[in-house]
Amino acid sequence: MTRRLFWKLCGPLTLGTLVLVWVVTFLGSETEQKMSFIAEPHQQTLNQWGATAERLYRTGDEQALAEWLEALQIRENTWAAVVRSDVQPLAGSRLSEQFQEGFRLGRHVEWKIHLYFTENPIMDVTFTDGQTHFLVTLPQRMRPGTYLPETKLLLKVALPLAVLVLLAVVIYRHLMGPLRQLELATRSFSEGNLGVRVRALLGKRNDELTALAETFDRMAERTGDLILTQRRLIADLSHELRTPLTRIDMAVSCVEEGIDTQHFLPRIRRECRLMRDLVEDALTLAWLENEQPSLDQDSLDLTDLLDSVIEDVRYEYPDHCLESDLPPQSAISGSSHRAVAQAVENVIRNACHYTPVGGHIRIGLWPDDEGYRLTVDDEGPGVASDQLELIFTPFYRTDQARDDRPDGHGLGLPLARRQVEAAGGWVRAENRATRGLRMTLWFPASRPKRP
Ligand SMILES: Nc1ncnc2c1ncn2[C@@H]1O[C@H](COP(=O)(O)OP(=O)(O)OP(=O)(O)O)[C@@H](O)[C@H]1O
Ligand SMILES: [Mg+2]
Structure with missing residues (x-):
């Protein structure tokens, strides 16, 4: 059997997983990228601080600039300074340790910021002279990527979980739909429908x-x-x-x-x-x-069997003329002596029953198509053509038969057909061209025995 269901499940699952991994990776890097910039309002605040520092610097009132810087540092709990490009502190500014290690000015407020920094970066707002800079360690409240851990959790756990649950629901419904129908049908069948x-x-x-x-x-x-x-x-x-x-x-x-x-x-x-x-x-x-059942355990000779059945029936119907044309031998194997004998006897007896006294019954047997064909022709009334199949239905009898032979039950032919079929053959009824019915029975010459 082709494993259609396997491929049906395997396809979406594999594809779904690949898409999920790609989406999670893509969204992860996109979000990280977007979170790596200082928020617009904070950028404006930093630039305003730079503008205020520049304004104070230009008035030449170093004392006012120093006080403003001091107040800013206390308010924002950070470090701020105004320096020249050669890193000379102005207005009493103190350089942080980072500057002592080497010449390094801060970052522009619009630059991308690495999110995994341990210390907040120093931001640089250059004055219009291009020589002086307002430097400030980015206050904690302006640090970007505040929601990075939560976003990561959402992307790497919640999103895959939701997609997988959705996938599971789809697969479950796909499998359970037909199973549910089967369950309902089984229940309905068991309730008699x-x-x-x-x-x-x-x-x-x-x-x-x-x-x-x-x-x-x-x-x-x-x-x-x-x-x-x-x-x-x-x-x-x-x-x-x-x-x-x-x-x-x-x-x-x-x-x-x-x-x-x-x-x-x-x-x-x-x-x-x-x-x-x-x-x-x-x-x-x-x-x-x-x-x-398959009745296939016996080997028998149809000629012998027919001889003995015909002899019995001749004895029973002495006023009928039974003629037979049989080959000297007609051995068949993989059959059932009992079933074949009973079926043949029923058919020949019927021919005698429904043929008036003195009528002829002709029985012929000859090899045909890897088997033997038996015909039983009688001179009875025959059967209406629309009833030729019905006479093989259990207990079915024609009206004429009910009148002529009230003691029949309508079981002989159905039994004969099933017996011949169990022995691998078939039975057919047809009206003869002249008068009477012809029953044809075919038996296979050999059938393998089942163990
Ligand atoms: N040779 C025949 N000629 C005419 N009608 C037949 C012939 N054989 C069978 N039939 C019709 O087919 C019906 C079914 O036959 P079947 O052998 O099954 O039953 P039956 O002969 O009526 O009863 P029994 O159960 O005793 O055999 C008969 O009642 C009869 O109407
Ligand atoms: Mg009968």
Whole structure:
């Protein structure tokens, strides 16, 4: 079986994971990039401080500049100074240690700032003379990337989690949809709705779950058919048993009252035998329909078997003329002696039953298509063409047969067809061109035995 479901799940999962990794990486670097700049209002504040420092510097009032710087440092809890380009402090400014290590001015307020710095960077607002600079260690409150850890947590944990949960929901629904339908169908079937089917409900979908639905449908079809057949069989059987039981009941009453005991006792015996045959045939039919067995354990010679059946029937119908045209030998293997004999006997007996006294019944057998074809032609009334298949239905009898032979049950042909089929062959009925019915039975010459 092609692993459609595997590929269906594998594709989106692999692709989803790749896209997720890419999105997380892309968004991570984009956010970090955007967070690496000092916020616009803070940039303006820094520039304003630079402008104030420049204004004070230009007035030449070093004392005022120093006081303003002092106040700024205290207010913002930072370091600030005004220096020349050669890093000479002005207005009593003190240089931080960073300047003692080497010549280095601060950064422009619009520059990108590395987010993982330990000490806040020194920002530089150059005066219009280009020689003097207002320097300030970036106050903590202006430090960019304040929400970096939370953003990272969101991107690396919450986002993948949300996407994976979403993916899981989609996969779950994709799998559970058909399973739910199957569950509902199974429940409905178990509650007696034999017509329930699932495949049609799953639309164009085509994977292992639809294969499962098809298997369910086949199972439901077969089980439903079996249950209906069994129900029908039981109903028909009860109906068929009612008449002989009534007759037995009446005969027993007569015997009890001592009326014509000699006549009624054999009649009771005959009714009992008919009932036993009927029940046995019905049980065999039910078994063949339920189990659909392959009857393939015997090897037999059809000529011998037909000879012995014809001899019995000739004895039973002495007023009919049975003619046979059989090959000297017709061995078949992988068959069932019992089933074939019973089927052939039923068909030949029917031919005799429905052929008027003195009529001819012709039985022919010849090799045909890797098997043997048996034809039984009679001179009876035949069967209306629309009933040629119906006569193989259990308990089906034509109206004429009901009148001519009230003791028949309509089980002979259905049983014969299932027996021949279980032996690997087939049975067909057709009306002869002249008068009467032709039954054709085909048996395979050899069939491998099943272990
Ligand atoms: N050779 C035939 N000629 C005409 N009608 C036939 C012939 N064989 C069968 N039928 C019709 O098919 C029906 C079914 O036959 P089937 O053998 O199953 O039942 P049956 O002969 O009526 O009863 P039984 O159960 O005793 O065999 C018959 O009732 C009859 O109407
Ligand atoms: Mg019959």
